[in-house]
Each structure stands twice: as C-alpha cells, then as structure tokens.
Amino acid sequence: MNAPSVDLSSYRDQHFKGSRTEQERHLRLTTTLYVGNLSFYTTEEQLYELFGRSGDIKRIVMGLDKFRKTPCGFCFVEYFTREDAEMCMRYVNGTRLDDRIVRTDWDAGFIEGRQYGRGKSGGQVRDEYRTDYDSGRGGYGKIVQQKMLPKLT
Amino acid sequence: MSRRKFDEMSDYDSSRDRKRRRTEAVEIEDRLESLIIRVGEKSTSSLESNLEGLASVLEADINNYKGKILKILIDCAVKMPEKTTIYTTLVGLLNAKNYNFGGEFVDMMAKKLKEALKACMWRTARYVLRFFSDLVNCHVISTNSLLQLLLTFLETARDDNSPQVRSDTYVYAVLSCLPWVGRELYEKKEQDLDRLLKHIEIYVRKRSRKHVPGLRVWRSDRPHPQEEYLDCLWAQICKLRSDMWQEKHIARPYVAFDSILCEALQHNIPQITLPTHHQDNTYLFPWVVFRLFDYTDCPEGPVLPGAHSIERYLIEEHLHNIIKEYHHERKQCAALLLDFPLKHKIPLEYMIVEVVLAELFHLPGPRYIEICYGSLLIELCKLQPATMPQVLAQAVELLFDRIDTMNVCCFDRFVNWFGYHLSNFQFKWSWDDWLEAAQLDPSHPRAKFIIEVLLKAMRLSYRQRIAEVVPEQFDCFVPQKPEPVYKFSADSTADLPGMDTAHRLESAIRAKGTVTEVLAVLTELPNPLRESEDTDPPYNPLQIQVFVQSILHLGSKSFSHAFAGISKFLKAFESLVGNHEEAQMLVLKEMHEVWSTHQQMMVMLCDKFLRTQIVSCATVANWVFSKEMVPEFTKSYIWEILHGTIRKMNKHVARLQREVNEARERRVGNDSDDSSDSDNEDQQQQQQRPRPSEEEIERMEEKLEGAQADQKNLFLIIFQRFIMILSEHLVRCDTDGRDFNTHWYRWTIGRLHQIFMMHNTQVERYSQTLSTLLFTQDLDPHILDAFNQFVALRS
Numbered sequence: 025m026n027a028p029s030v031d032l033s034s035y036r037d038q039h040f041k042g043s044r045t046e047q048e049r050h051l052r053l054t055t056t057l058y059v060g061n062l063s064f065y066t067t068e069e070q071l072y073e074l075f076g077r078s079g080d081i082k083r084i085v086m087g088l089d090k091f092r093k094t095p096c097g098f099c100f101v102e103y104f105t106r107e108d109a110e111m112c113m114r115y116v117n118g119t120r121l122d123d124r125i126v127r128t129d130w131d132a133g134f135i136e137g138r139q140y141g142r143g144k145s146g147g148q149v150r151d152e153y154r155t156d157y158d159s160g161r162g163g164y165g166k167i168v169q170q171k172m173l174p175k176l177t
Numbered sequence: 178m179s180r181r182k183f184d185e186m187s188d189y190d191s192s193r194d195r196k197r198r199r200t201e202a203v204e205i206e207d208r209l210e211s212l213i214i215r216v217g218e219k220s221t222s223s224l225e226s227n228l229e230g231l232a233s234v235l236e237a238d239i240n241n242y243k244g245k246i247l248k249i250l251i252d253c254a255v256k257m258p259e260k261t262t263i264y265t266t267l268v269g270l271l272n273a274k275n276y277n278f279g280g281e282f283v284d285m286m287a288k289k290l291k292e293a294l295k296a297c298m299w300r301t302a303r304y305v306l307r308f309f310s311d312l313v314n315c316h317v318i319s320t321n322s323l324l325q326l327l328l329t330f331l332e333t334a335r336d337d338n339s340p341q342v343r344s345d346t347y348v349y350a351v352l353s354c355l356p357w358v359g360r361e362l363y364e365k366k367e368q369d370l371d372r373l374l375k376h377i378e379i380y381v382r383k384r385s386r387k388h389v390p391g392l393r394v395w396r397s398d399r400p401h402p403q404e405e406y407l408d409c410l411w412a413q414i415c416k417l418r419s420d421m422w423q424e425k426h427i428a429r430p431y432v433a434f435d436s437i438l439c440e441a442l443q444h445n446i447p448q449i450t451l452p453t454h455h456q457d458n459t460y461l462f463p464w465v466v467f468r469l470f471d472y473t474d475c476p477e478g479p480v481l482p483g484a485h486s487i488e489r490y491l492i493e494e495h496l497h498n499i500i501k502e503y504h505h506e507r508k509q510c511a512a513l514l515l516d517f518p519l520k521h522k523i524p525l526e527y528m529i530v531e532v533v534l535a536e537l538f539h540l541p542g543p544r545y546i547e548i549c550y551g552s553l554l555i556e557l558c559k560l561q562p563a564t565m566p567q568v569l570a571q572a573v574e575l576l577f578d579r580i581d582t583m584n585v586c587c588f589d590r591f592v593n594w595f596g597y598h599l600s601n602f603q604f605k606w607s608w609d610d611w612l613e614a615a616q617l618d619p620s621h622p623r624a625k626f627i628i629e630v631l632l633k634a635m636r637l638s639y640r641q642r643i644a645e646v647v648p649e650q651f652d653c654f655v656p657q658k659p660e661p662v663y664k665f666s667a668d669s670t671a672d673l674p675g676m677d678t679a680h681r682l683e684s685a686i687r688a689k690g691t692v693t694e695v696l697a698v699l700t701e702l703p704n705p706l707r708e709s710e711d712t713d714p715p716y717n718p719l720q721i722q723v724f725v726q727s728i729l730h731l732g733s734k735s736f737s738h739a740f741a742g743i744s745k746f747l748k749a750f751e752s753l754v755g756n757h758e759e760a761q762m763l764v765l766k767e768m769h770e771v772w773s774t775h776q777q778m779m780v781m782l783c784d785k786f787l788r789t790q791i792v793s794c795a796t797v798a799n800w801v802f803s804k805e806m807v808p809e810f811t812k813s814y815i816w817e818i819l820h821g822t823i824r825k826m827n828k829h830v831a832r833l834q835r836e837v838n839e840a841r842e843r844r845v846g847n848d849s850d851d852s853s854d855s856d857n858e859d860q861q862q863q864q865q866r867p868r869p870s871e872e873e874i875e876r877m878e879e880k881l882e883g884a885q886a887d888q889k890n891l892f893l894i895i896f897q898r899f900i901m902i903l904s905e906h907l908v909r910c911d912t913d914g915r916d917f918n919t920h921w922y923r924w925t926i927g928r929l930h931q932i933f934m935m936h937n938t939q940v941e942r943y944s945q946t947l948s949t950l951l952f953t954q955d956l957d958p959h960i961l962d963a964f965n966q967f968v969a970l971r972s
Binding site: 026027028029030067068069070072073074077078083084086111114115116119120121122123 | 505506507546547548549551552555597601603633636637638639735736737740777778781
C-alpha cells in the first residue's frame, strides 16, 4: 500500500538510546511528531490551533535554546492516537504556520532533555550552519554571525 | 548412510522444484494481475489494441489461471467504476472467445451482488448493477434478464414495511445504471424501458421529503435550487431520455469491437432474491445536491454542464471517486483531479471546487476530516496557481453572498476553513468588497462570519497582525486583546472579600507550596453560604473563587503553565469542589471571569477540567445554558466547548464498549483454545494475557452501563434546555406580537439542528426516549421539526 505521506523519513536520532531496529519500531508505533522550521515567535497557542485540527492533542513540548530557555524553532506534538498523528502527517505537514512551511516527522517519543537544541550555541544544529538570513530564526546562522563580528586586533 | 544422503538430496531438490514452480505460478499471476489492473492507463498503443492483446493473453491462460483471472476481473469491476466500460469490453471479448468463461463470470458477479446486498455494501452493489448493465452493451448479458433484475430492485418501492431509505437505495442503484444502458434498452426494448421508468416516476412522486430541510446547505433556493439527490438524478435521467439517451461523457470501447461481440452468445443473470429488511441494516443517508456554480459563473471557454445534464452527474461522481481513492495522499489526489480525462471539455477548476466544497459542507457531516479538504485546496492552488486561487476566491464571494440562509453546521465549517486558508496566504483578501457588513447587526450572518473568521485567524497568528490586515472599517470586528482579568490583582484598589487571602495564596504557591499548605491558606475564608453555626454547606464559593482565579492567574502565561498549575493542585480542586454541580459551575464561571477575552484558552481549560474530572460533562452543558452565559450564547466558541464535551463523552463510551467486547472475546477465545501448532504470534499473545474473570467482565459492563447512562443524561439535558429556551422565545414573541424569526432564534434553532447532525449516531441510540419524553407532539412544530428531520434520515 503506497503511503508516502506517513512513511518514515530517513532521519534517525543519533542520540537515541537503543538499536536502529528499536528506534524504527518506536517510529512505527509512536503518536509523537517532531515539528520543524517554526519561527522562534510561534506560540504554543498557534500550534494547538493548527495541530488540533487533525486530532485531539495530548501535549505539546516546545523546543528550547539550551542556554536561553527560549523557543528555538521546533516542538513535539503528541496525539492520543496513532491515527490522529497520521492525519497530521497527511494534512498538516507541508502547510504554513506563521507564514512558514512546517515540516512534521515521526519521533520516537519525548524524553526529558530532548526539548533542548543540540547546536553548539544552544539552538538547533541547522541554525549553526545555515548561511541564509532568516528573520524568524535569529537572522544569519551562528557561524556566519561569528564571522560577521568585527575582529579584535 | 550414503543412500540416506542421496534421498535427502533428492528431497531437497524436489522441494526446490516445488518452490520454483510455485514462484513461477505466482509470478505469472502477478503479471496477469498487473496487466488487467493497468489496462486503460496511458499507453503508446491504442486502447483497442491493448484490449485485444490482453484478451488473447488471458484466453491462453484461462485453463490454468481461470480462478485468479475471474477474481481479479471482479475486483477491478467493483473497485474501479471509472473503468467500467473498459472491463466490460474485456469480459465481452473473453465471452466471445469462451462462452463458459463468460457464464462463470456472470455467476460470480451475481454472487458478489448478493453478498454486497446482504452486507449492506450499497456502493459495491450499485457498481455491480452498473457493470451488469454495461455487459448488455457487450452482448454478454441478455436485455431481458437485466430488465428482470432492475424490476426486482424496483419491487422494494412497493414494500411498505421497510424504511424509505431502503427503497431509495435500490431505486438509486437502478437510476445510476441508465446512462450506460439507456440507449440500448431504448433501441431494443422501448416498451419495457417505459414501464420501468413509469414505476420509478410513481415512486419518486410519492416519496416523503421530510428529511430534506435538514440536509440543505442553504434554506433558500435562490439562485440555484438545492435538490434532493434522488429527485436530481431522476430529473437528469428524464432529460437524458428526452435527448434520446444520447450522452456525451462515457467512453465505450466496445463500439469498436461490435462485429466480434455481436457474434457472442448471451447469458442470463441468475435469479436474485433481495435480502429482506432487517432492523440492524444501515442504508445510505439521503443527501441534497450541492450547487454553487452555474454556467454564467464560468469565463469564456468550455461550458459547465447544466444541473440536469447527465454529464454533470457522471463527472461529479468521478471527481468524488478520485477524492475517495486518494484522500490519504493529497498531492496525488490534487494531481489526479487536475489531470481529469476530458478536462478540456469542461471548466475543470469550477467543477473540482464545487465537488470539494460539496464534501466539506456535506450533511450530516463531511466524509473526511475538514483539514483534508483544506489542505487539498491548498495543494490545488499550488499546482494551478494561475487559475485555482481565482476560482476559489470566486467561490468564497458567492458563499458570502448567500450566507444569510446558510445552515449553522456549514457556517461553522466555512469559518474554520476560511480562517485556515487565509493563514496559508498571509491573510491577503479583498476585504474591501465586504465593507458594507460593518453596518450590520453583529448577529447578522455576514457580520458574524467576519467576526468569527477574524477570531480564528487570530488563533493562527496574533491580534496585531489581524488588526493591520483588515481595513479600518472592520475595527468593530477585530477581536479583543486576549488577556486575563484577575479580580484580586495587586494593582486593584477595590476592597474585595478574599483579597488578602488571594495574595497569601499566591505567595504560598510561588514558594512551591503543597496542596495541604494551599488548602490551609484557604481555610481562613468565611463561607457566605453558611447561614448559621449549625448549617454545613457542601462547598465554600469564596474559597473556590479565590483558588480558581489565583491558579488561573498564576498559570496565565501559556496553556502549558495553566495545565501544569491545574495538575499540580488537582487534589485541592477535588477537596474544594468535589461532585457538587453548583461548585463545578462556579469553577467554570470563575474561569470565564478571568478569561472572557481569550476564547481559545477557555476551550482548552474546559477540556482540561473534563479530562481531570474537575467538572463533569453535564455541568458543562448546564453552564452553557446558564443565565450568565446568555450574552455569549451565540458565539461559536461556546459550541466548540459543548461539542468537544459531547465528543469526549462519546469517545469514553466507545472505549469502554471496545474494552468489554475485547474482554468477552478473550474469555471465549481462551475457552476454545487448543494447544496444537500454535507458533502463531497472536495466539501466543492471547496465552500471555490473563483470561478475564466473570467478575472482571461484570465490573467492566457496569462501568459501561454507567457511562451510557451519563451519555443519555447529557443529551437529555442539552435537548431539554434547547426546548425550554426556544419555547420561551416563541411564546414571548407570540404574546408580544413580535416576529419570532430573530437572529438569535435562527442561530439557536441552528445549533439544535447541529447537535442532531454532529452526533446523530449516538443520539439515534436514545431516539425512542427522546420522542417519548421530550420531542412530543404538543411541542411547537418549529422545534419538533428539528427532531423529525433527524428521524427522517433513517426512515
């Protein structure tokens, strides 16, 4: 049965405690989704409104900058049922929230600590390395920002 | 020793041989399946040569793979109705080559039909009937035996002991075949056809139409009549008849093979007795055909087929089928819709938009969740940016124009969809076209539409954004700034009872106080309900007020903060509120005092209160209808809360029912369990789970009965309240000599109708009680109508 919308992506969490097979088993049963490409200013309320349209939400955990503890552009949305999470993958993934196209993907399950960005600067890794200017995600990527600072002689 | 080895080797070889032969056979079967399924798809050769080639291939394999080929053909006939004529042609060619094969196919299809009718699979039955009809065109089936079958179906019209929906279902199936076989019947059996049609005409005339008003999207028939589905198809068939049964839509590959096919011998369809009506049978719900556009709405170019043209029916059915097949994959669905065969002959975007909106607005409810259609429309706009957005915008303008008579269920869905749609397009809209609405009473549907859309839009963005996006004439429509109102605020100079306690309470909570410490702070508050030293009121309203407002104030930063606060002090809620309905109502009242400007927060808090059982479903229902909530009564968020409450109750009952069923099955399953070859994973799991005892099952059943009683009670409360307020309004208007048809009345009767529509499966269970206790004959006909329309859905 061809179902690209709900298939697993190629992403596997490197920090997952367990084998690849176990991670994939979790991914096939989970009711939690990772949501990425959010603006830093997107609120929990906006997320509840949009993601609530594909089913009843059990909880939302905002992704936070590890040091500043402020939203850093991702979150976890956990539904009560797998079916509702699948609806989200089919109908919410790839549409806009706060004018940005959001991307959803299966997540093995929220564990305390996973709400923090893993980039060196505290946010997400992708914000370390990107070279474009994104006003919703703190401007330029962190490494580019460092390069732009005036050098002390 | 060596001989044994030799034997082992030869065993190994022959098992490999067996396996190889089996895999070869499977390969051939798979190849046949693929060839059959894909015939008619885009190909370098013509359809005729593909069919001819395939018929030859299949004929060669008939002896070895007959069973498989029959099965695949039947599956294709039933699951791919758009390719009916392709498969009938194929069967026709095979029948011409092999008469027995044709006969076996007809027999198997007849069996399929019988099974479908017995299992109430009406769509399957209709497609089989249609396939049979087209097989007449391919000389596989005699016209007489088809007519016999059609007349058998029509006999249901004479049965007065079964509900109308039963005969409707059968008559609809007959009508929907006629586009395929009408011409042939007209040419060969004109008199029989006329007789058949006369039967249908009489039936259509005498049918009850009680169900129709409740299924119309609009109350008005201007500009386009909203026709009941059977009436519409009948009109379309009548027009087809007056056009001498010439229709322009169906492709008929068998015409090219006429010389071969007319040589074939025909079969008779085996006699079919229709299953009698059984109380548990479910039939198609009737519906009203959604008409938004007519040909004047479309620009220069291909003409939109008229409402009574058979082409309109056939194309719409095909578009609906594409959505049905591919609704899980919106990108593919959108691509296939836009790639519709014969798309150059019709204004395709208009027909697609009308079909998608027809599903979104379908009553009693859309087939799929609303966001399926919302995201599909976005995908369509993405694939066709030059035309789709404009057509959709035109549709919105027309919907807004006609919104005065739109029913409340559809109004809600329109609001939800439009707010969501705009959020994907930066809220850009030609608001200026709607400026006049600012002059209207805020209860007027047009004004209300804009108000509710902006509220939804605000939830998906933020207030400032919405205020900037709309023209200044719409300032009256821009929502209030959502912020908490805390009566015990430190800034307040008022001298309120409980003020000091509230401040102490806040400090205690901020200092990570426990439930016990919190309750201790609250004990100092006097109880205004205590009249004398002797009385012991069941709860202390002042404590509840201070506690609830403080908790909500402390948790006002976000939903997570609020939920965390409520969870942490759940025991305090239990202690202060308990099971007393008035105490629970007070919680909701205080919540509303704090958060009246933040509707979304109130919806979330009610949800949380229900899940934590701080309040019961019945309390929420009584609160919605309470005097305090009268000013809020027509706002959509109230109904969001009430429907959410009903849904939660329904889900709870459904879950308990499932658990009881599973437990019963496990108990029975373990009884007949035998220990033989059980490497079966399921059976292993069964053996691991303990078999539920009789007492356990009894307890579960008691729990289920309790929940069902709560569910029934909830519906009774809601319906009773509706009847009370509506009756009161009607009586007062009558006494005062005023017209009762006010905005409030229209919204309220619409909300009553919405309860029936949205929860019709559950309400059905209590239909008898409702008609005995509440919806009695002495009720005002306007109110009774809502109930009667609901009953008519199944009668």
